[in-house]
Amino acid sequence: ASDIKKKLLLAGHKILVTAGPTYEAIDPVRFIGNHSSGKMGFAIADELASMGAIVTLISGPSAQQSKQPSVKRINVTSAAEMLEACLDNYPDSKLCIMSAAVADYTPVTIASQKIKKQDDHLNIDLKKTTDILKTLGEHKQPHQLLIGFALETENEEQYATEKLKKKNLDLIILNSLNDTGAGFKSDTNKITMIDKYLQKTIFTLKSKTEVARDICAKVAELINQ
């Protein structure tokens, strides 16, 4: 009976979630990536689906599998591909949670052949990627909501609050890497939520499944308020 009740919390709402790393190609066999596992985004997508939401999950390269068969997964590789998929899907969505670890820089050119080793030093020219979350914030309509993450190692709350404002977000989830056990490859996270009214909620170190539950409870509150 409580499962049926839960299914009603987000019934019928279309929600977009991003997860995982992006891979930026250097040449046909190499890329620049990061250690994001995708666990947080997949856990959020599953929890939202269990609350009745219609979930589209845009994922970078990740070994994760959705536990909820209703989650529609779109696989992408690079930041540019993730941007395109997000722009395609956000207009139709009530809310987007951007939990992907998007590369900040990408090679200016992709070598068409494998780069051969030559000198002792090799420089690869990089250019900034488009900030997907900021772009969605610029496209956001009055009926839509936007949630971002912030990964910080210093001045955490100040930097997270700046991102919340700069990217036109309704909520930012600060990921604290400082606490032992929290982070990219682990199964736990320590988060602080800051909403657009600058209301702050601090959470204890928890499993990513439990963190997903906290985040999705907040999503239901934002959507139903």
Ligand code: CTP
């Ligand atoms: N993000 C994004 N597109 C990018 C870079 C980041 O959409 N090209 C999103 C992330 O998915 C996250 C939020 O922006 O939801 C914050 O990412 P983070 O790396 O913490 O901040 P940045 O704005 O990239 O700034 P910096 O890395 O310099 O702290």
Ligand code: CA
């Ligand atoms: Ca970044």
